[in-house]
Amino acid sequence: MSGLDVALNQYLAMRRGLGFQLREVAGSLRNFVGFLQAEGASYVTRELALRWAIRPAEAQYATWAWRLGMVRRFAIWHSTMEPRTEVPAAGLLPYRYERKKPHIYSDDEIEKLLGQAAQLASPKGLRGHTYATLFGLLAVSGMRISEAVNLDRPDVDLGHGIVTIRRTKFGKSRHVPVHASTVDALGQYAKRRDRILPKPTAAFFVSERGGRITDCMARYTFARLSQQLGFRSVAKSHGRGPRLHDMRHRFAARALINWYRAGLDVERELPKLATYLGHVHINETYWYLEAVPELLQLATDRAMNNGKGDRR
Numbered sequence: 528m529s530g531l532d533v534a535l536n537q538y539l540a541m542r543r544g545l546g547f548q549l550r551e552v553a554g555s556l557r558n559f560v561g562f563l564q565a566e567g568a569s570y571v572t573r574e575l576a577l578r579w580a581i582r583p584a585e586a587q588y589a590t591w592a593w594r595l596g597m598v599r600r601f602a603i604w605h606s607t608m609e610p611r612t613e614v615p616a617a618g619l620l621p622y623r624y625e626r627k628k629p630h631i632y633s634d635d636e637i638e639k640l641l642g643q644a645a646q647l648a649s650p651k652g653l654r655g656h657t658y659a660t661l662f663g664l665l666a667v668s669g670m671r672i673s674e675a676v677n678l679d680r681p682d683v684d685l686g687h688g689i690v691t692i693r694r695t696k697f698g699k700s701r702h703v704p705v706h707a708s709t710v711d712a713l714g715q716y717a718k719r720r721d722r723i724l725p726k727p728t729a730a731f732f733v734s735e736r737g738g739r740i741t742d743c744m745a746r747y748t749f750a751r752l753s754q755q756l757g758f759r760s761v762a763k764s765h766g767r768g769p770r771l772h773d774m775r776h777r778f779a780a781r782a783l784i785n786w787y788r789a790g791l792d793v794e795r796e797l798p799k800l801a802t803y804l805g806h807v808h809i810n811e812t813y814w815y816l817e818a819v820p821e822l823l824q825l826a827t828d829r830a831m832n833n834g835k836g837d838r839r
Contacts, residue, residue, distance in 0.1 A: 530569065531560045534605050541604075552597055559598055571602045573613045580620065592620040629776030630769035631819060636758065637666050637777075643752045651735045653723045658748055660716040661732050661740065665771070667709050669778030669804050672771055676740045678731040685714050692805065701805050746771055779804060779812065780819045787825040 539553050562579045563571065580595035599615045606612035632640075641663050647655035664675055674692045682691045688710045690703045705713075720733060730739035750765035759768030782800055786793050801812040815822055 529560075529564060530609075531563060534608065535560050535601070538601055538604050555594065555597060556601055559594075559601075570609050570611045571598070571605060571613060573615050573619075576602065576613075576615045577619065580615075588620070595620045627770075629780065629815075629819065630773040631780050632666070632769065632773060632777045636756075636769075637663075639756055640749075640752060640758075641666075643756055644748075647748070647752075649735050651723050653720060653733075653735050656716055656719055657732055657734070657740060658745070658752075660712055661745060662749065662771075662774070663712060664705075664709065665774040666777065668703055668705055669775045669782075670703065671775060671805075672745050673742050674805075676730075676732055676742055676745055679729045680717075680731050683713055683717070683731050685710050685717070699805065699807075701802070703803065775804070776815070776819075779815050780822060783815055783819075783822055784825065787822070787829065793829075 535556055539549060539556070542549055559576075559579050563569075563575060566575055568575055576595060576598045580598060581591045595615055599617070602612050602614045606614055641659045644662055645655045645659040647658060649655065661675060664670065665672060668675075668690070670690075670692065678690065678692075682693060684691070688705050688707065690705055691700065692703060693700045717731070724733060724735075724737050726737060728737050728739075732740045734740055734744070747765070749771040750759060753759040753768060754761050754766050760766040779800060783793060786796050797809060797812050801809045804812065806812050
């Protein structure tokens with residue numbers, strides 16, 4: 528094992544000890560160390576860091592900036608042990624993060640996606656039911672995909688219609704009530720799953736081998752189905768277009784739209800939605816008022832009508 532390999536293992540262990548999961552970061556940094564070794568380098572240089580960061584060439588600029596930033600943090604840490612380490616400049620690949628405009632799925636699009644998922648072929652006949660149920664749960668609950676695939680059997684309380692999310696993005700747990708029709712769909716899936724795979728497994732959503740469905744597997748399957756339906760562009764990778772995370776945006780936007788149309792005080796209701804979605808800051812929920820044109824128009828109309836009332 529090379530000195531760079533040892534250093535990287537120490538770096539990852541240190542950051543994981545601070546609570547970072549680093550699943551994607553770890554794989555990328557190992558790829559970077561492998562790139563350095565292939566180039567015959569025994570320490571980080573600015574030139575090699577930049578050359579690695581802008582691969583692949585067709586990647587988005589944000590990806591390049593993220594890759595270089597990841598290497599820069601490792602290089603800063605490693606420079607305390609290896610004085611030859613060259614730390615890439617902070618503004619070498621400047622990028623200002625902008626949240627992507629959400630795609631608000633129509634009911635017809637959701638129906639087509641779930642129908643296409645249900646037709647996924649597999650030797651045991653479980654794969655289609657797994658993904659149709661998983662994607663359906665995302666559409667009606669607003670969960671993050673990582674939260675859904677990490678559900679264990681005890682987390683899905685079919686008797687009370689409550690889903691408990693224990694491993695959230697920010698380390699908090701929460702209870703998510705679901706509609707009776709969702710409970711029925713989850714119950715039907717569980718029965719089919721247990722009939723096809725009688726051997727007990729902790730995960731609620733499983734592959735045909737009995738293992739847990741992963742975030743990557745779910746996103747890849749969604750992308751392929753979306754390409755087949757024409758929702759996303761066809762490319763060697765996942766293509767571009769509506770994302771799986773947009774299911775969450777759809778749930779939040781529809782809840783807010785329904786509250787506006789029902790004449791509710793949306794300002795008072797927003798904290799409830801923030802809690803349900805697991806937002807740490809309510810500003811994350813306010814974002815939808817600007818990101819979704821229909822919501823922005825409804826909010827503007829409400830403000831104008833209130834203003835007229837004040838003048839009376």
